[in-house]
Amino acid sequence: MKRTRLSEDRIIGVLKEAEAGAKSADLARRHGVSEATIYNWKSKYGGLEVSDARRLKELESENAKLKRLLADAMLDKAALTRRAAKPTIFWQKSSDARRKAGKLSLISRRATG
Numbered sequence: 001m002k003r004t005r006l007s008e009d010r011i012i013g014v015l016k017e018a019e020a021g022a023k024s025a026d027l028a029r030r031h032g033v034s035e036a037t038i039y040n041w042k043s044k045y046g047g048l049e050v051s052d053a054r055r056l057k058e059l060e061s062e063n064a065k066l067k068r069l070l071a072d073a074m075l076d077k078a079a080l081t082r083r084a085a086k087p088t089i090f091w092q093k094s095s096d097a098r099r100k101a102g103k104l105s106l107i108s109r110r111a112t113g
Contacts, residue, residue, distance in 0.1 A: 008053035009050045014038065014097070015042060015045060018038065018042070
């Protein structure tokens, strides 16, 4: 079934028709949506004007954006906390490298000498 997205002003218009006394089944058939969709619209947009519905949509998108930013910040914090919890000892790494280099030079001296 083809899925179309109605604008806020059309949704508000459908709901005003429903408030005026039109049956949900007739409205659904006329506008190409299901009765459940009209019921969901009533719960979300019931009693709103077109400008209020547009403002609601803007606020919802801004809220979603802020939630994504918060989630990213929390992930960054968790990664930094994990990184800070691991002890990094630089002298062990450098001494291991010196030890390996010493073994290589010793082996090469024995091979040539």
